[in-house]
Amino acid sequence: MILTVTLNTALDLTYHVPELRAHRSHRVGDVQERPGGKGLNVARVLAALGHEVTVTGFTGGVTGRVVQDLLTRTPGVVDALVPVGGTTRRTVAVVDMRSGDTTRLDEPGPVIASAEWSAFQEAYEGLLAGADAVALCGSLPPGVPVGAYAALVRTARAAGVPVLLDTSGEPLRRGVAARPDIVKPNAGELAELTGSHEPSRATLDARRRGAQSVVASLGAQGLVAATPEGRWRATPPHRVHGNPTGAGDSVVAGLLSGLLERLPWPERLSRAAALSAATVASPVAGEFDHPTYEALMGLISVNNEVLAS
Amino acid sequence: MILTVTLNTALDLTYHVPELRAHRSHRVGDVQERPGGKGLNVARVLAALGHEVTVTGFTGGVTGRVVQDLLTRTPGVVDALVPVGGTTRRTVAVVDMRSGDTTRLDEPGPVIASAEWSAFQEAYEGLLAGADAVALCGSLPPGVPVGAYAALVRTARAAGVPVLLDTSGEPLRRGVAARPDIVKPNAGELAELTGSHEPSRATLDARRRGAQSVVASLGAQGLVAATPEGRWRATPPHRVHGNPTGAGDSVVAGLLSGLLERLPWPERLSRAAALSAATVASPVAGEFDHPTYEALMGLISVNNEVLAS
Structure with missing residues (x-):
C-alpha cells in the first residue's frame, strides 16, 4: 500500500464560464466537484495505475463529508482521513472557456488544534506499519507547526518507509533537512x-x-x-x-x-x-x-x- | 406574517482577496457564508425591521442543509423551504480589496422536477393562508416553467394577499401580465x-x-x-x-x-x-x-x- 498525506485537503470546485471578466457577474455553466489537495490527486493517479492507495490528512464539516463521499466513489483509494472540528476548505478553479486559462481561489482551511495534530501523528504512525512508501503533499493548514513535514519525514524514516516530500517554502526547507x-x-x-x-x-x-x-x-x-x-x-x-x-x-x-x-x-x-x-x-x-x-x-x-x- | 419566495435559493460565499487577477492563483483571506437568494435577503431585512417573516422556496443537498442551518441562527425568520432531490446552488462573490469591486460567479441551481414544482405550489397555497403580503423574488431554477411567477401571482390574488414581484426577463413579462x-x-x-x-x-x-x-x-x-x-x-x-x-x-x-x-x-x-x-x-x-x-x-x-x- 502507498500512503499519501494531505494535511490541507479540499473540496475542489471547477467552474466553466464563457469569459472571466473581473468585477462582473457570471452565470456558471457547469460545476464539477472533486476531492482535492495534492495528496488526493496523487492517490487518484496511483489508483488509476493499479496501485493500492490509502489517503490520510484532515477532514471536517460539511465540505469534509462531501470529500469523503466522493472518495468512496474512487476505486482503489482507501479513506483514512482524521476528523477535525473545523471545516475542510474549498478551492475554486474558474476556467475561462475563451482563453482556456484558469483563475484559482483557495480558501485557507480550518485551524488545526494541537490535540488534533497529535491525533493525526498517532494515526500516521499506525498507517506507516502497512505502507510501502509515503508521499507528504501540499501546504500546511493554519495551526499545524511549520516543522510538521520534518517530523513526519523522521517518523517515516524510523519506520523504514521511503518518503517523498512535495511542498514549498519553510515547511520544505525544514522537511529537506530531515533527509527525505x-x-x-x-x-x-x-x-x-x-x-x-x-x-x-x-x-x-x-x-x-x-x-x-x-x-x-x-x-x-x-x-x-x-x-x-x-x-x-x-x-x-x-x-x-x-x-x-x-x-x-x-x-x-x-x-x-x-x-x-x-x-x-x-x-x-x-x-x-x-x-x-x-x-x-x-x-x-x-x-x-x-x-x-x-x-x-x-x-x-x-x-x-x-x-x- | 410576510412570506418571501426564493425559488433559486443559494449558499452565498464571499471571498476577500488583496487583488483579483484573472488567470492567477489567489489565497482567500476571509470566507463568509450566508443564506442567499433575493427572497432570503428581503426576509433578513424585514426581520431586522421587526416583522415576522416566513421564507419558502427550494432546498436540497449539503449546501441546502447549510443554508437551513444558517437560517436557524437568523432571529425572526421562519424556515418553510421545500425539500428537493437536487443540490442548492452556491454563489461566489470575490471582493477585490484594492478596488472594492466585486466579481460574481453564480452556479445554475438544481433542476426542479415537475412533481417538486407541484409540491411547492401546494405548500405555497397553504402558507398564503397566514400571510399579510408575499414577495416573489429572483431567477427561476432549471425545470420550473417560465410562467411560474404568473401562476404564483394569480394564486396570491385569489387568496386576497398583496403580492410583490422582483424578477427579470420572460418570467417578469409573464408575471406582470398576471397583475401583481x-x-x-x-x-x-x-x-x-x-x-x-x-x-x-x-x-x-x-x-x-x-x-x-x-x-x-x-x-x-x-x-x-x-x-x-x-x-x-x-x-x-x-x-x-x-x-x-x-x-x-x-x-x-x-x-x-x-x-x-x-x-x-x-x-x-x-x-x-x-x-x-x-x-x-x-x-x-x-x-x-x-x-x-x-x-x-x-x-x-x-x-x-x-x-x-
Whole structure:
C-alpha cells in the first residue's frame, strides 16, 4: 500500500464560464466537484495505475463529508482521513472557456488544534506499519507547526518507509533537512529553497541540504533529477497544450509507482514525465489521458545531465 | 406574517482577496457564508425591521442543509423551504480589496422536477393562508416553467394577499401580465420589459402591462414610482459609497414593510430609498447599516414625478 498525506485537503470546485471578466457577474455553466489537495490527486493517479492507495490528512464539516463521499466513489483509494472540528476548505478553479486559462481561489482551511495534530501523528504512525512508501503533499493548514513535514519525514524514516516530500517554502526547507528519500519541487520552489534559478545546480544544492534524491518539475521542459545513482534530464518530445493543474501531482505518482516497482531511475523519470504531460492533455483537471500516456511513454528522452559550466 | 419566495435559493460565499487577477492563483483571506437568494435577503431585512417573516422556496443537498442551518441562527425568520432531490446552488462573490469591486460567479441551481414544482405550489397555497403580503423574488431554477411567477401571482390574488414581484426577463413579462400589486425592476430589467430606457415613461408602460404599482430602483439615483395614487421620485441627499449587493432587496423589504403599516406611498418610498442606501453603506454585503438608515430617513427627497416631454 502507498500512503499519501494531505494535511490541507479540499473540496475542489471547477467552474466553466464563457469569459472571466473581473468585477462582473457570471452565470456558471457547469460545476464539477472533486476531492482535492495534492495528496488526493496523487492517490487518484496511483489508483488509476493499479496501485493500492490509502489517503490520510484532515477532514471536517460539511465540505469534509462531501470529500469523503466522493472518495468512496474512487476505486482503489482507501479513506483514512482524521476528523477535525473545523471545516475542510474549498478551492475554486474558474476556467475561462475563451482563453482556456484558469483563475484559482483557495480558501485557507480550518485551524488545526494541537490535540488534533497529535491525533493525526498517532494515526500516521499506525498507517506507516502497512505502507510501502509515503508521499507528504501540499501546504500546511493554519495551526499545524511549520516543522510538521520534518517530523513526519523522521517518523517515516524510523519506520523504514521511503518518503517523498512535495511542498514549498519553510515547511520544505525544514522537511529537506530531515533527509527525505525524494523531494519534488517545481522550478519556483527549488529556487526559493536554494537561491539558485539554475535548476541543474539547484538540484545538487538541494541534495546537499539533505534530500537523497531531488526531482524538479520544470513544466513543458520536463524533469531534472539529481540522485545517488546519477543525474538525468527527462524531456517530452513536444509541448503538450492543456490544463497544467495536477501535472506535478502526476510526477509524484509516477516517481512513487516506479520506486515500488524498483525501476531504474531513467525509467521512473520517463514514466513521471509521460504521466505529467498526459495530465496536461486531459480535459479534466488533475486526471491523465491514458492514450496520451501510453503514446508518450516511449518518446520521453532521458539524458545524463551535465552541469553547465 | 410576510412570506418571501426564493425559488433559486443559494449558499452565498464571499471571498476577500488583496487583488483579483484573472488567470492567477489567489489565497482567500476571509470566507463568509450566508443564506442567499433575493427572497432570503428581503426576509433578513424585514426581520431586522421587526416583522415576522416566513421564507419558502427550494432546498436540497449539503449546501441546502447549510443554508437551513444558517437560517436557524437568523432571529425572526421562519424556515418553510421545500425539500428537493437536487443540490442548492452556491454563489461566489470575490471582493477585490484594492478596488472594492466585486466579481460574481453564480452556479445554475438544481433542476426542479415537475412533481417538486407541484409540491411547492401546494405548500405555497397553504402558507398564503397566514400571510399579510408575499414577495416573489429572483431567477427561476432549471425545470420550473417560465410562467411560474404568473401562476404564483394569480394564486396570491385569489387568496386576497398583496403580492410583490422582483424578477427579470420572460418570467417578469409573464408575471406582470398576471397583475401583481407591485413590481420592483431595476433600470435594466425595466428597459428590457418595456423597450424604453427612460424610467419615468417605462414605469407607466409597465403599469399598462398589468402591474398595479411599479417601483424602479435606479441605483444612486434612487427610486421612481408609478402607482394608482400618484407618481413620485425618491432621491437620497448624496451618493453613498460601498457594496450595492442586496440594495434592491432592501427596496423590496422597505416597500413591503410600508405596505403592511399602511404608510402613504411617499413614506414607503422614503423608507425603501433609505434602506437601500444604508445597505450600500454596510460593510457586510446584503445587510443594512442602522445608523445610516436612521440618518437618511429624514433626508430622502420625495417629489411628484412629471413626465419629461
